Amino acid sequence: MARSFEDKRSAHQKIAATLRRQITRGDLAPGAKLASTPALMEQYGVAGTTVQKALLMLKDEDLLVGHPGKGVFVKGGTQQAVSPAVYMPPAGAGEPYRWITEATKQSQRGSTKLLDVGAVAPPHEVAMTLGLGEGERALLRKQILLLDDEPTELTCSYYPLDLAEGTAMMDRRKIRGGTPTLLNELGYPPRAFVDEVSSEIPTEEEVVALELPKDMPVMLTFRVVYSDGDRPIEVSLLTKAAHKYRMRYRLLVT
Structure with a gap:
């Protein structure tokens, strides 16, 4: 016999969740006008203040916008699908980082902001994946990826020091074509x-870096890139706002 379970969220959180899903899945399209507050009050059986709290949550998430005297309209659209595989191949000679070229294809302006570069003691699961012993360090390159000047992803990428030392990866500056291009030039092409991917409660750093609204979870990707011989050459923690993006994978079935 199935056990009884109750959604203990407040009424305005439940209403916001329903409207949010309708927006992110396309049932409420950008520019669509929401029902009036009295209509929403009747639909959900709640007071006007509860409806206003729900709408305020979605305004803070940049999904709704209010126009005085006209109503409340959908501002954001469906979640943007991200296909990780398109970013993996090294950029061609003289080409910019693939994040930028792929954004251009979507009529967006892609850019990056380098936050930190240095040898650090990596998180436990990163050290384990790179095969590092206790006290061994890895190179960290931390950056924010932006679309149309809006922060989209906080990226913390770790590299084995024996690959990075003596290269431009150690410098606190951007690398033409990105680190995948440089690693490829060094004889470590990405092969797989x-x-x-998990849903996580954001840290303070993630909230500030991604300018997240209150109580919004993030989508965290733990990515391992392998070169020849299944050698891990990069381990990254990629953090995105969960309400704006979805991951898209196309896998062949054999």
Whole structure:
């Protein structure tokens, strides 16, 4: 016999969740006008203040916008699908980082902001994946990826020091074509990658970096990139706002 379970969220959180799903899945299209507050009050059986709290949540998430005297309209659209595989091949000679070229294809302006570069003691699961012993360090390159000047992804990428030392990866500056291009030039081409995607409660750093609204979870991808001989050459923690993006994978079935 199935056990009884109750959604203990407040009424305005439940209403916001329903409207959010309708927006992100396309049932409420960008520019669509929401029903009036009295109509929503009747639909959900709640007071006007509860409806206003729900709408305020979605305005903070940049999904709704209010126009005085006209109503409340859908501002954001469906979640943007991200296909990780398109970013894996090294950029061609003289080409920019693939994040930028792929954004252009979507009529967006892609850019990056480098936050930190240095040898650090990596998180436990990163050290284990790179085969590092206790006290061994890895190179960290931390950056924010932006679309149309809006922060989209906080990226913390770790590299074995024996690959990075003596290269431009150690410098606190951007690399033409990105680190995948440089690693390829050094004889470590990407051959495969493995993603583990989870939903997480954001840290303070992630909230600030991604300018997240209150109580919004993030989508965290733990990515390992392998070169020849299944050698891990990069381990990244990629953090995105969960309400704006979805991951898209196309896998061949054999």
